[in-house]
Amino acid sequence: MxxxxxxxxxxxxxxxxxxxxxxxxxxxxxxxxxxxxxxxxxxxxxxxxxxxxxxxxxxxxxxxxxxxxxxxxxxxxxxxxxxxxxxxxxxxxxxxxxxxxxxxxxxxxxxxxxxxxxxxxxxxxxxxxxxxxxxxxxxxxxxxxxxxxxxxxxxxxxxxxxxxxxxxxxxxxxxxxxxMPTKVAHVVVTAYMTAAFVLAAIAAFRLLKGSNHVYHKKALYLTMKIGLVFAIAAAIVGDFSGKYLAEYQPEKLAAAEWHFETEENAPLIMYGVLDDGEVKYAIKIPFGLSFLAHSSFTAEVVGLDQFPEDEVPPLYIHYLFDLMVTIGVGMIALAGIYWIGMKRRWKIIHAKWFRWLIVLGGPLSIIAIEAGWWLAEVGRQPWVLRGLMRTEDAxxxxxxxxxxxxxxxxxxxxxxxxxxxxxxxxxxxxxxxxxxxxxxxxxxxxxx
Amino acid sequence: MTHFLMFYAPFIVLFGGIAAAFIIAPMDGAVYKQMENEKK
Amino acid sequence: MTLEIIGITVLWTFLFGYILIGAIDFGAGFFNAYSRITAHEHTLTKIIQRYLSPVWEVTNVFLVFFFVGIIGFFPKTAFYYGTTLLVPVSIGIVLLAIRGSYYAFETYGARGHKGYSFMYGLAGILIPASLSIVLTISEGGFISMVDGNPVLDYWMLFTSPLTWAVVVLSIAATLYISATFLTWYANKARDPEATDLLRKYALVWSLPTAITAGGIIFELRRHNPAHYVNIQDFWPMFLISALMFIGTVWLLWKRQKYGWAFILLIGQFIFAFYGYGASHYPYLLYPYLTIYDSFTNPAMAISLIVAFILGLGLLIPSIVLLMRLFLFDKDYVRGKGDYHA
Structure with missing residues (x-):
């Protein structure tokens, strides 16, 4: 070999x-x-x-x-x-x-x-x-x-x-x-969030399977609330991570966001596919990337054109980024609706389909964790130790x-x-x- | 500012999240109201 | 005392801790499975499970501590041992994984499941065998350098009598240590039937332990003469070890003072283990790696030692609490209170 x-x-x-x-x-x-x-x-x-x-x-x-x-x-x-x-x-x-x-x-x-x-x-x-x-x-x-x-x-x-x-x-x-700070905080809050949503999924599943015990209702309400808190925390820390990346690992951010040319007023590209180096079917949020990277809508964001080709991470990490962010935002929405719904006595949050969404939220949160780690690890390539040791030499x-x-x-x-x-x-x-x-x-x- | 967001703010959010979780956890009045509603 | 010596002493101590606690643990798992096959189930299972349950996870940490520590103190070992041990250590990991998870599955999820008990009993007894190969390899002669990279010669390793002597010793010693400890534990739990059976096991496994230990020293004379000569410099340690061994067997035979029998057994293994370690000095891997040329930088060494001292300050009280609540709590040992979640 x-x-x-x-x-x-x-x-x-x-x-x-x-x-x-x-x-x-x-x-x-x-x-x-x-x-x-x-x-x-x-x-x-x-x-x-x-x-x-x-x-x-x-x-x-x-x-x-x-x-x-x-x-x-x-x-x-x-x-x-x-x-x-x-x-x-x-x-x-x-x-x-x-x-x-x-x-x-x-x-x-x-x-x-x-x-x-x-x-x-x-x-x-x-x-x-x-x-x-x-x-x-x-x-x-x-x-x-x-x-x-x-x-x-x-x-x-x-x-x-x-x-x-x-x-x-x-x-x-x-x-x-x-x-360290952004990474540690992101890992820890997402672990809390995922644990809460996995436990919420179990409670919702028991309720769907015919139990109507108050035990499960308390469990569901408790875990959805905690999940909501940490999902919001995860999103905030995620935003800080963007700022860290822009400053210290711009190639990772640029590859994850398909940001090819260094420019000001950079839009944030969500979804889409890459066809021969061209981005298609994407949603562009104007000024989004500039804000994510530098908390300013007009700031200049370094693009992939600044890096030698053999130091650019694989571009498919954009899909991982989309997956992670979509699930994260989706869980904030789901838990938020549930929480407000409980306070306001909305009927829909007790509907079967809504509970199935909560059940789905458990595995989805775990998929978001996986996507996040793949993004973090593949996004560092070709380095095992950024700038110092390449993966193939390690x-x-x-x-x-x-x-x-x-x-x-x-x-x-x-x-x-x-x-x-x-x-x-x-x-x-x-x-x-x-x-x-x-x-x-x-x-x-x-x-x- | 960026320095603050990168080095200190993440931990503030982390501990803030834990504190918030403990504060809202015992508030389960909505569950009892839900049970009452269902009985009606 | 140099930093190198402090580092290796700390690591060697944790390895000893792992071997001792691990042996009790793996042997207990094996006796548990064995007793189920031979229908001694009622005699042994309760005693063994009462001991194992609260401590199983702690055992594993000793091993993690050792291999993380050795990379920290002696980073070059990652290159030599990491490259060559891929297969033997991977097999060890698989066994550890089966052992750890199936133990938990059986204890917490499917109590009394024979298949699970058998799986973890068997996996447990094979762990010492697979991990002890590392000690054999450290004696040198099985690794050669090809294009600047170390390569392990499997054929030579598996045809060497030294390898098999070490494998047999690791298994025999595991069962011997475990049986002696459990004899004391069963006696403390006032369970005469289990005590008798375990005492029998301890006596049965004492002889193979002594014979293979002697055989290894003899084997080293041919395999690694330099180490053999060094061992002779430490003869008083091995003599004390042998005397303590006789003491343990004597007490077991006379059915007296099982607590002392176990303390003497710890002493026996301490003297043999540290005697062996000291005679191995300064080599980590004959003849390529010594503790001096593989040592980390002083800044890292000092921070690791400081972390270690602070860590111990936290750990020792915790371990004392654990032992007081379970190992030395009369009601718990006798099975009077079951407070499991």
Whole structure:
């Protein structure tokens, strides 16, 4: 196998692992906060439904955490196995957040174990809720630290190169690089948003399947509200990301927006197709790109004409950008209508088709996450470390990457199917109506 | 301004979002009204 | 003490932690599956699950900590080991993934599912075998440089008696460590039937552990004479290790003080593991890589060590809390309270 093949298969395998891992990682970062909010509301309002909600979410969460942990271990090792030259360099400069991530993860793992096995063990429910804080903090900080490493790949800082040697290394400067704040905030809020909409989809699905229990209605209202908040936050941070890109990675922004010529008053191109270098069927929002890039409708935006051809990212990332933004805006609209509808007692939000849209919102949010990551990673090409190391120079020289690709594809198939089967089985066997009844009899019926 | 939007504003939005989520989470009066409506 | 030594000592300690906790974990999974096949199910399953449940995720972190740490402290290892270990470590990852996820599937989703228990029991016992190959490769002789890139010679690796001795040791030691720990745990849970059975397993696996450990040292004499000579410099450590081993077996045999038996076992492995590590010094990979020429820059090394100390400040109290609530809580160990979500 020539090295071109090794590079190709390494890219495919990394993409496969990350695309699979990110589903579980996103849920893993977002759901602890949802559990925490639900349990907190339950204790505050002395409402058993919310506490049960937290408890059932926690049960499902364990399964996704398990898959998230093992696929996270896989990607951690694969970075060294598939990109040894990159990791050798990265190890010198950006190892600190990687190392800190293991601590965050450690912290989360320990308290998750304690939290899960101490339901009702404490007289005071608040003590139990306290145990969840390290889980949520650890989960979110795992995302923060790992995203710092990814931000570093986009905006390498904290070192100088002189005669091929790394000098003046400053690990903190590498961590706090210019790409970090927007990227970290975007990753974390979208994880919260996705977790909320996935849980909302489940509640809506139960309501569609004939249950009319107030438990599901509370769950749906709670998660749609939280989803709305974080979807709006995601859009705002997304706008900041545009400004970051314009300043530090203009080629990525230009490729994502099909902005070929440097110009002032730049319009934002949405949708459309590229036909022989010409944009067709697109919607042009006048001055949109200038505003996104520089908060000014007339500012000049650098186009792709400023870059050598072999340093321009693939132009198909525009479709990924469209997909991500469309879903994001669509979810704001859907959740917004739902929220106003609940306040104003609109009938349509209880219609079947509307609930099906909410159900669809769960998987769509995950697709938006995937599209966002593909956009971020493909948009950095041809670099693995922008301006310093090309992807093809970073890959392994090993000849067995294609075999490993098959092996891991099979593994992810088994894990994906297994986790879905187990989750449905868990909740089918123990429907919430049954559990509420059991708990009432257990407590002598004076709770609800 | 751009500097502020790139370095500090993202975290303000993040923490603002978390705070907002906690503030609006307990407001579930609409659910009870919905139940009443359905009973009628 | 140089930064290099501090770095490798920290990493070696975490690797030891992983081997010890991982062995208990993997062995327990294996005994659990085995007891289901041989209809000892009722005797063992409860004890094993009570121990495993709250801690399984913690085990995995030790491994992640080790491999992230080694890239941080010794970035050049990414180039040498990353390039050559693609296949063996990928197999290890697959086993870890099956083990971790199916454990969770069985415990939380489908309690008592035989297929799942069997899957994770088997995957677990193969993990030490697949990961221990890395230690064999580090002895050198299996990697050659072709066009400036390291290449692993699989044929040589899989026909070497050293490889197989290490594989057998890893499996035997896993079962031995696990059985000894669980004997103590079962005894603490006041479950005499399980204690007896586990004590039997511990005694059965003690002998293969001792024989293969000796065999490896003998094998090294042929495979890596330089390392063999170094090992002899550390003979007191291996002697203490052997004495502690005898102590453990003696206590198990006499059915006395299982707690001490397990403490002696930890001691035995500490002395053997650090003795082996010290004699491996300064090589990370014979003869290409030492801890000195692969070391990171001082700025990164110091920030990693500071992060490590701060991290420990957070972790140690948490681990103590975890152990107090589950490992050393009498009611929990005896199964009096079930507070699972």
């Amino acid at each position: 020539g090295n071109e093949e090794a590079v190709f298969y390494s890219r495919v395998l990394t993409e496969l692992t990350l695309s699979f891992h990110i589903i579980y990682a996103t849920i893993g970062v977002g759901v602890p906060l949802m559990i925490m909010i639900a349990q907190w509301v339950g204790i505050k309002k002395n409402d058993e439904h919310y506490i049960l909600l937290a408890r059932r979410w926690a049960r499902g969460f364990i399964i996704t955490v398990a898959v998230g942990v093992v696929t996270g271990t896989a990607i951690g090792l694969q970075l060294s196995l598939l990109w040894p030259n990159f990791m050798e360099l990265a190890g010198n400069v950006i190892a600190l957040p990687l190392f800190l991530e293991t601590f965050a993860f450690f912290f989360e793992a320990i308290f998750l174990g304690i939290y899960l096995y101490t339901w009702d063990r404490f007289e005071n429910q608040k003590k139990h809720l306290l145990l969840l804080i390290p889980v949520a903090v650890g989960a979110s900080f795992s995302a923060v630290f790992i995203t710092m490493v990814n931000a570093f790949m986009n905006a390498p800082r904290g070192f100088d190169i002189s005669n091929g040697e790394l000098i003046n290394i400053n690990p903190l400067l590498a961590m706090f690089n210019p790409a 890959a392994t020289t090993s000849g067995q990457v294609d075999l490993m690709l098959i092996l891991f594809a099979l593994l992810y198939l088994i894990l994906g199917v297994g986790s879905v089967v187990i989750l449905t089985r868990m909740f089918r066997k123990n429907p919430v109506e049954q559990e509420i009844e059991d708990r009432e009899t257990e407590k002598g019926g004076d709770v609800l």
